[in-house]
Amino acid sequence: MISLTERDRRVIWHPYTQHKGFLPPIPIVKGKGTLLFDDKDNAYIDAISSWWVNIHGHAHPHIAEKLHRQALQLEHVIFTGFTHEPAVALAERLLPILPGNFSRVFYSDNGSTAVEVAIKMAIQYWGNRHDRDTTSRRRNKILAFHHSYHGDTFGAMSVSERSVFTDAFRDYLFEPVFIDTPSPDNIYDLLKLVREQGPEIACIIYEPLLQAAGGMRMYDAASFDQLLAEIAGQGILMIADEVLTGFGRTGKLFAGEYLRHKADIICLSKGLTGGSMALGVTATTTPIFEAFLSDDKRKTLFHGHSFTANPLACSAALASLDLLLDEDCLRRIDHIARRQEAFLETLGSYPIVRNARSLGTVAAFELNTGRDEYINAIGPRLTQEALDAGIYLRPLGNTVYFMPPYCITEKEMDQVYDFLVHCLMSYSKQVLTS
Numbered sequence: 001m002i003s004l005t006e007r008d009r010r011v012i013w014h015p016y017t018q019h020k021g022f023l024p025p026i027p028i029v030k031g032k033g034t035l036l037f038d039d040k041d042n043a044y045i046d047a048i049s050s051w052w053v054n055i056h057g058h059a060h061p062h063i064a065e066k067l068h069r070q071a072l073q074l075e076h077v078i079f080t081g082f083t084h085e086p087a088v089a090l091a092e093r094l095l096p097i098l099p100g101n102f103s104r105v106f107y108s109d110n111g112s113t114a115v116e117v118a119i120k121m122a123i124q125y126w127g128n129r130h131d132r133d134t135t136s137r138r139r140n141k142i143l144a145f146h147h148s149y150h151g152d153t154f155g156a157m158s159v160s161e162r163s164v165f166t167d168a169f170r171d172y173l174f175e176p177v178f179i180d181t182p183s184p185d186n187i188y189d190l191l192k193l194v195r196e197q198g199p200e201i202a203c204i205i206y207e208p209l210l211q212a213a214g215g216m217r218m219y220d221a222a223s224f225d226q227l228l229a230e231i232a233g234q235g236i237l238m239i240a241d242e243v244l245t246g247f248g249r250t251g252k253l254f255a256g257e258y259l260r261h262k263a264d265i266i267c268l269s270k271g272l273t274g275g276s277m278a279l280g281v282t283a284t285t286t287p288i289f290e291a292f293l294s295d296d297k298r299k300t301l302f303h304g305h306s307f308t309a310n311p312l313a314c315s316a317a318l319a320s321l322d323l324l325l326d327e328d329c330l331r332r333i334d335h336i337a338r339r340q341e342a343f344l345e346t347l348g349s350y351p352i353v354r355n356a357r358s359l360g361t362v363a364a365f366e367l368n369t370g371r372d373e374y375i376n377a378i379g380p381r382l383t384q385e386a387l388d389a390g391i392y393l394r395p396l397g398n399t400v401y402f403m404p405p406y407c408i409t410e411k412e413m414d415q416v417y418d419f420l421v422h423c424l425m426s427y428s429k430q431v432l433t434s
């Protein structure tokens with residue numbers, strides 16, 4: 001019989017994977033809690049939450065049960081002339097817990113599409129306003145941060161930092177105004193830029209406080225609030241991309257809770273369904289929704305996906321919220337956050353470690369090996385060593401991070417910490433002797 005790995009090699013094109021020299025992927029046959037099991041029954045701690053989506057552990061019985069029941073009831077229906085309970089119930093439950101005055105939910109399939117929808121809402125908002133009242137200026141600039149990542153579709157790529165991810169497409173992307181994330185050192189210049197260009201700027205898109213794919217970069221909430229105050233004053237729409245930071249990742253339900261100024265549009269995905277189904281949400285406020293109300297059909301938001309508001313995905317999201325809003329889960333998030341902080345403090349004695357930092361359940365540091373870049377060779381090497389130790393880690397270049405599901409046990413956390421310390425000792429020795 002041909003192995004699954006061999007069948008995969010013949011027919012599959014994997015994401016973010018250079019297939020030349022690609023090590024055979026590991027067949028995963030089941031998941032339980034933090035653990036993934038391969039076809040030889042080896043267990044791996046999922047230390048990056050399966051690309052940041054899993055928050056309650058794998059194959060959670062509560063989510064599975066709700067999915068099963070919904071599948072027998074209604075698996076999918078077109079969402080234009082029809083509606084259904086899971087979509088409405090999810091919007092009703094989400095809106096009051098989001099950080100801001102959100103009153104409308106628009107569904108799509110994933111983080112990138114949630115971002116596409118947000119950008120389209122913001123651009124068309126200014127167009128619709130201008131058409132209604134020609135003294136209202138059409139705004140066409142978009143602000144985005146250096147090192148940002150908002151997804152892989154063209155609009156999302158356009159507002160993401162130009163990098164190895166976007167190089168091949170650079171001639172086909174629209175150009176936002178890129179600015180540095182705020183800090184006490186640059187805040188004066190940023191405020192000046194927003195003051196000067198404000199009336200032309202339609203929106204700003206940002207990952208609040210944690211730029212994940214850009215290298216787990218964390219930035220200062222106080223400076224950011226200063227910048228947001230100026231941005232709000234200029235009427236610029238604020239798009240919070242909480243695709244990663246949502247649902248407890250940063251220690252609060254949403255990273256926006258750390259900020260005084262609230263977004264006008266918020267993008268959600270990843271942890272939304274507990275990591276079980278593909279679903280995206282773009283939520284917005286009443287003024288933005290109302291800018292699309294018109295007798296003129298051309299003012300409509302012409303956007304939708306075949307699987308918009310898929311009832312299975314919405315049911316999974318409702319089940320995930322049941323679990324997340326349970327006090328026990330919030331306590332575990334808190335506990336993980338404290339342990340991550342304590343662990344990072346112990347790394348000060350390793351010269352090979354730079355910039356150890358954490359925000360909520362996310363811990364990260366750089367390894368002083370080679371250049372700071374995504375294609376740094378240390379990443380794949382550490383991944384391989386981690387697999388041998390029964391752990392799945394996937395550094396972003398030389399940025400190592402640990403982002404577990406909230407159900408991770410003390411023992412599993414220790415296993416990851418022990419492995420990381422072991423690596424640091426072994427890499428330090430090699431750097432010293434080389």
Ligand SMILES: *Cc1c(COP(=O)(O)O)cnc(C)c1O
Binds near residue numbers: 111149242
């Ligand atoms: C992952 C991510 C996206 C893209 O989400 P996909 O579901 O992978 O398309 C967008 N924004 C942020 C902040 C992300 O981390």
